[in-house]
Amino acid sequence: MPHPEPSALPLARIHRMPFGAELRADGVRFRLWAPSHPSIGLELDGAEVPLPMQRGAGGWHELVAGAARAGTRYRFVLPDGLRVPDPASRRQPDDVHGPSEVVDPAAFAWTDGAWRGRAWEEAVLYELHVGAFTPEGSFRAAIGRLDHLVGLGVTAIEIMPVAEFPGARNWGYDGVLPFAPDASYGRPEDLKALVDAAHARGLMVLLDVVYNHFGPEGNYLWAVARETFTERHHTPWGAAINFDGPDSAPVRDFFIHNALYWIEEFHLDGLRLDAVHAILDDGPRHLLDELAARVRAAAPGRHIHLVLENEENQALRLLRDEAGRPRQHTAQWNDDVHHVLHVAATGEGSGYYAAYLGDNVKLGRALAEGFAFQGEHMAYRGHPRGEPSAGLPPTAFVAFIQNHDQIGNRAFGDRLHALAPPEAVRAVAAACLLLPQVPMLFMGEEWGATQPFPFFCDFGPDLADAVRRGRREEFARFPEFTDPATRERIPDPLAETTFEAAKLRWEDARRPPHAEWLDWYRRILALRHAEIVPRLAAIRRGGRFDILGEGAVAVRWDIGGGVLHLGANLSAAAVAGFDLPGRELWREGSPGADGRFGPWSLRWAIEEGRE
Structure with missing residues (x-):
């Protein structure tokens, strides 16, 4: 895809919110929802006497402060004297317990006015953590690595959550101020500069957002508006966010405006919604449905991609219309593909891996149809999981052999290259990267990075x-x-050394054997763009599979006037019985002409003119 031409004139982008701090001609309008409090004060730049806000209908408190301007720091003062940051703060210069800062969204001059995004079929995702991606760990520093990603064959970066979290380091899932990019990474304008620079190179940018809970430190919404939470539902983090009970309308609006804020004000190309199975909503219209509709309506003419993490494997959230376009959500992270490929490469069978180890039907299903569990009982969870998914196109699924969860939730944060022999890693990677599902890499995977990615945080x-x-x-x-x-x-x-150990060492990419891995990834992604991507729109449903042996499957997808074939022996023993039709695209190991595949052997091929 050619790079878009820069705009002739700089652009300003502003998302108007019904809460928070908004610059106006007569000062700054401050607005806070605090329905249980009879009065709220506004403290500007540490003044000793807070200004009284006006209480209006519906529990809203509002004040226009003529003395405030961009850069003014402020806090809300509750009746008991507690000073709290703005829940809709755009910037927290002194972390989660400090004052908020008034930000002028128009201060950044965009140059990507011609950018409309890219079709989902073109997506090759690259998940990164801003703090560990570069030595500097900042939005601005990440810009310097974008050309590497373009040369690799990546077309979209997926950034782990950046919402303001406590301390100097965190995975991002403990954020408490969802509108404020964490100050440890830079200012909001720095994140915008990263997006602008990515678009100039033809890269999409997606952001991971967390709408199922707030982190355990710095969540002042319990004091500001306890109505934000409900005891009617519970999640692993405690009382659920109130999306369906009394007083839920402002809560729903808070999160929907957050999604709109990222899409409009930061010009993002999409969102990855974390653990949506923990967004509990029994109301007439689920929050996910309303959010998808409002986001798509707000960005006409743009390619906007909404990706789910959903442990329930709900195919209904991924349905397409008659033209093959997503009705609501674009795709789901496919943990099932990860699990079948991981157990094949490593032989691990503890925890949830036990449900996949040695199960060839699940291997075939995950590769061909998306979900391995399609309503069957899963012993690890203690109840049925999933829905039939063969009717969905493969692009409704994001496939990966590594991500932050599957690495970081291990005790030592081990990457796959440390757990499996190179030939096994190449075999499962070749299966994943040429699969008609949308592939995703985790940062450093492309050169076999040896840095772990353990869990790290910086709580008080x-x-x-x-x-x-x-x-x-x-x-x-x-x-x-x-x-x-x-x-x-x-x-x-909590140790800073744990975080430092996770930082990528970019110099390794130039050294053996990492340079050879990088070359391998570049070549296979170039093949994907040349041979697989142009055919994806024609694949309207899942494939068919045959089991040929332990860890050995043959899968085929109709591509409209042809068939895409995968023959894969993902085991350490030779397996016979493979048919080898069509023009070969890629091979790993020793797939023989006699139909006998050696250990860790794989062949991709296209058979033209046949369905």
């Missing part, structure tokens, strides 16, 4: 010991961690 002293202890107790139920001395070796998530 009230939480630090509990988190440290909980992390080690979490693994106590696994046989390999029954010994307390072994558990003590698990990296301390």
Whole structure:
């Protein structure tokens, strides 16, 4: 895809919100929803006497402050004297407990006015953590690595959550101020500069957002508006966010405006919605449905992609219209593909991997149809999981062999290259990267990075010991961690050294064997763009599969006037019985002409003129 021409004139982008701080000709309008409080004060730049806000209908408190301007720092003062940041703060210069800062969204001059995004079929995703992606760990520093991603064959970066979190380092899933890009990464304008620079190179930018809970430190919404939460539903994080009870309308609006804010004000190409199975909503219109409709309506003429993480494997959220376009959500992270490929490469069978190890039907299903579990009982979860998915196009699924969860939730944050032999990694990677599902890499995967990606955070002293202890107790139920001395070796998530260990060492990419891995990834992604991407729109439903042996499957997809074939032996033993029709696209290992595939062997081929 050619790079878009820059705009002739700089652009300003502003999302208007019914809350927070908004610059106006007569000052700054401050607005806060605090229905249980009879009065709210506004403290500007640390003034000793707060200004009284006016209480209006529906629990809203409002004030236009003529003395405020861009750069003014402010807090809301509750009746008991507690000073809190703005829940809709655009910037927190002094972390989650400090004052908010008035930001002028028009201060950044965009140059990507011609950018309309890219079709989903073209997507090759690259998940990255801003803090660990570069030595500097900033939005601006990430710009310097975008050309590497373009040369690799990536077409979209997927950024782990950046909403303001406590401390200097965090995965991002403990954010408490969802409108404020974390100050440790830079200013809001720096994130906009990253998006603008990505678009100039033809790269889409998606952001991971968390709408199912707030982090455990700095969540002042409990004090500001307890109505934000409900005891009618519970999640792993406690009382659920109130999306369907009394007073839920402002809560729903808060999160929907957050999605619109990122799409409009930051010109993002899409969102990855974290753990939507924990967004509990029994109302007449689920939050996910309303959010998708409003986001798409707000961005006509643009390619907007909404990607779900959904443990329930709900195919209904991924339905297409008659033209093959997503009705609501574009795709879902496909953990099932990861799990079948991971157990094939490593032989691991503990925890949820037990449900996949040695199950050839699940291997074939995940590759051909998307979901491995399509309504069957899953012993690890204790109830049925999933819905039939063969009627969905493969592009409704995001496939990967590594991501932040599957690496970081391991005790030591081990990457796949540390767990499996190179020939096994190449075989499962070749299956994933040429699959008609949309592929995703985790940062550093392309050169076989040896840096782990362990869990890290920077909570205050009230939480630090509990988190440290909980992390080690979490693994106590696994046989390999029954010994307390072994558990003590698990990296301390609060230690700065744990975070530093996760930072990519870019110099490794130029050294053997990493340079060879990088060349391999570049070549296979170039083939994907040349041979697979142009055919994806014609694949309107899942494929068909045959089981040929332990870890060995043959899969075929109708591509409109032809068939895409995958023959894969993802095991350490030779397997016979493969048919080898069509023009060969890629091979790994030793797939023989006699139909006998050696260990870790794979062949992709296209058969033209046949369905």
